[in-house]
Amino acid sequence: MASRFYQWLDSRLNLKPVERTLLDEPIPGGASWIYVFGSVTLFLFVMQAITGMFLAVYYAPTPDHAYDSIRFIETEVLFGAFVRGLHHWGASAMVVAIGLHMLQTFLYGAYKPPREAMWMVGVVLFLVVMTFAFTGYLLPWDQTAYWATQVGVNMVGTVPVIGDFMMRVMRGGEVLGALTLSRFFAIHVLFLPSVIVTFIVLHLFILRRVGPAGPWTDERSALTKETFYPRQVYMDAVVIGAVFALVATAAWMLPFPLTDKADPSDTSFVPVPEWYFLFYYELLKYVHGPLEPLATWVLPMVVILIMLFWPFIDRNPARNPIKRPVALGAGVLFLAVVLSLLGLSIKNLYAVPRADPAVARGQALYAGFGCAGCHRIHGAGGAVAPDLSFVGDTRPEREWHLKHFKDPQSVSPGSFMPKFPLTDQQLQDLTSYVLSLKRTP
Ligand code: HEC
Incomplete structure (x- = not known):
C-alpha cells in the first residue's frame, strides 16, 4: 500500500532526487553516535518553535499583563505549565546540544578546509541561540527577568562611543520598560526565528555541498561508505527520543517558579541569570573599576571573533587531535576556565545562607x-x-x-x-x- 502510494506520488512529484539529497548522503567512515548532536539541536529548535507558538497564544507583551499572562498559562491553561516547562528546559537543552555539537566539530577538526564556511555559519547560529536565550529571559516580566536584563543592557552600555546609543536602542528609550518588553518580544518571536531559519538552511546547504567530514584519518574514512539512511537516521532518532524524554520529565517534575512581578523601583533585588550565563556573571564579579570594560565587552568581543575566524587562525592541516597540541590546548584551557567559573558561581550561590x-x-x-x-x-x-x-x-x-x-x-x-x-x-x-x-x- 505504502509503496503504491509512494509510486503514485513519485510519478507526480519526481521524489527520487529529493530522497537522494535527503537520505543517501554518504557518510565517510560510516554512521556514528558522535555525529548526533547537530540533529538533536535541530530537533530542539523545532520543539522551541512549536512550544513558543502555543505560548504566544496566551502571552501578552506589556508590563501590565505579561506577568499575569504567564501566571495564567501556569495555573489555568490546560497543559500550560507543561508547555512552558518544555520551552524553558528545551532552551537549556539546546544550549547543551549546540555546545556538544561545536565540541565534536572542534575535536574532529571538521572546521578545516573546505568546511570553514560551515563552521562560521555555525558560530552565527550559536550566537543567535544565545540571543534567543537573552531576549526570552525578559518576557515573564518577573523580578529576576527584569534585573538580569538590566545587567545585560548595562554591559552593552560600557562599549565606548556607541555603547550609549546601543543601550537606548535595546531599551527603546531611557529606561527598561514597556518599549523594551515589546522590542524583546518582537526580536524573540519574529526577527530571530527568521534569522535562525535562514542560517540553518545555509548550514545544511553547505553540508550537502561539501559533505560531512567523517573521521580524522583518511584510512578510516575510506573504510566504509555508508549513507545517512538508515543507520545514522536511526541513531539520531534514538538520541532525539531520549533527549525529549529528559526535557519532558524536567517540564513535568521540576516547577519553574516565577519570582515576584517586576518592580523597577526595587533596586535591592539581586538577579541570578540562567545557568549558561552564570560563568560570565561570576567573571564580572572579579573585575572592577578601570578594568571593567575588559570583561563587559573587550573579552567577549575577542572570544567571538576568535571563534568566528578560528578555521583561518588554526593553519595546522592535521585533523587528528594528537597532532594538534596548540588547538587542543587552547580548547581545553577555554573549557577549563568556563567550567571552573561555572562551578565557582554555583558554589557561591549555594553558600548564601538559607533562610531558616x-x-x-x-x-x-x-x-x-x-x-x-x-x-x-x-x-x-x-x-x-x-x-x-x-x-x-x-x-x-x-x-x-x-x-x-x-x-x-x-x-x-x-x-x-x-x-x-x-x-x-x-x-x-x-x-x-x-x-x-x-x-x-
Ligand atoms: C508596648 C511596647 C512593647 C511592645 C509592643 C513590645 N515590647 Fe519588647 N520590650 C519593651 C520594653 C519596654 C522592653 C525593655 C524591658 C524588658 O526587657 O522587658 C522590651 C524588651 C524586649 C526584648 C529584650 C531586649 C533587650 O535588649 O533586652 C525583646 C527581645 C523584645 N522586647 C521583643 C519583643 C517582641 C518580639 C515583641 C512583639 C511580640 C515586643 N517586644 C513587643 C516594650 C515592648
Whole structure:
C-alpha cells in the first residue's frame, strides 16, 4: 500500500532526487553516535518553535499583563505549565546540544578546509541561540527577568562611543520598560526565528555541498561508505527520543517558579541569570573599576571573533587531535576556565545562607503582633523600647527570651512590654527570630 502510494506520488512529484539529497548522503567512515548532536539541536529548535507558538497564544507583551499572562498559562491553561516547562528546559537543552555539537566539530577538526564556511555559519547560529536565550529571559516580566536584563543592557552600555546609543536602542528609550518588553518580544518571536531559519538552511546547504567530514584519518574514512539512511537516521532518532524524554520529565517534575512581578523601583533585588550565563556573571564579579570594560565587552568581543575566524587562525592541516597540541590546548584551557567559573558561581550561590523557616515564621509574628510599635530594627519602628537590631549579640541566651516572652515582668521587673498570648511553637519561632538579629548572621 505504502509503496503504491509512494509510486503514485513519485510519478507526480519526481521524489527520487529529493530522497537522494535527503537520505543517501554518504557518510565517510560510516554512521556514528558522535555525529548526533547537530540533529538533536535541530530537533530542539523545532520543539522551541512549536512550544513558543502555543505560548504566544496566551502571552501578552506589556508590563501590565505579561506577568499575569504567564501566571495564567501556569495555573489555568490546560497543559500550560507543561508547555512552558518544555520551552524553558528545551532552551537549556539546546544550549547543551549546540555546545556538544561545536565540541565534536572542534575535536574532529571538521572546521578545516573546505568546511570553514560551515563552521562560521555555525558560530552565527550559536550566537543567535544565545540571543534567543537573552531576549526570552525578559518576557515573564518577573523580578529576576527584569534585573538580569538590566545587567545585560548595562554591559552593552560600557562599549565606548556607541555603547550609549546601543543601550537606548535595546531599551527603546531611557529606561527598561514597556518599549523594551515589546522590542524583546518582537526580536524573540519574529526577527530571530527568521534569522535562525535562514542560517540553518545555509548550514545544511553547505553540508550537502561539501559533505560531512567523517573521521580524522583518511584510512578510516575510506573504510566504509555508508549513507545517512538508515543507520545514522536511526541513531539520531534514538538520541532525539531520549533527549525529549529528559526535557519532558524536567517540564513535568521540576516547577519553574516565577519570582515576584517586576518592580523597577526595587533596586535591592539581586538577579541570578540562567545557568549558561552564570560563568560570565561570576567573571564580572572579579573585575572592577578601570578594568571593567575588559570583561563587559573587550573579552567577549575577542572570544567571538576568535571563534568566528578560528578555521583561518588554526593553519595546522592535521585533523587528528594528537597532532594538534596548540588547538587542543587552547580548547581545553577555554573549557577549563568556563567550567571552573561555572562551578565557582554555583558554589557561591549555594553558600548564601538559607533562610531558616523558624526565623521566617518568627519574623511574620513580629510583624503580626505589632512589636515594631515599640521596638526598632535597622531604623524601622518605634523608639520607646530597646533597639533590637543586634539583640542576638547582646542577649544570646535562648532561655532568657523564652522566659521573657512568657512573662516580661518576670525577668525585667517593671517592664511595660505586654504579655502576648503565644503558643509554644510561636514562642520558639519568635525567639529564633530575635536570636537571628546579629551583626554577622
Ligand atoms: C508596648 C511596647 C512593647 C511592645 C509592643 C513590645 N515590647 Fe519588647 N520590650 C519593651 C520594653 C519596654 C522592653 C525593655 C524591658 C524588658 O526587657 O522587658 C522590651 C524588651 C524586649 C526584648 C529584650 C531586649 C533587650 O535588649 O533586652 C525583646 C527581645 C523584645 N522586647 C521583643 C519583643 C517582641 C518580639 C515583641 C512583639 C511580640 C515586643 N517586644 C513587643 C516594650 C515592648
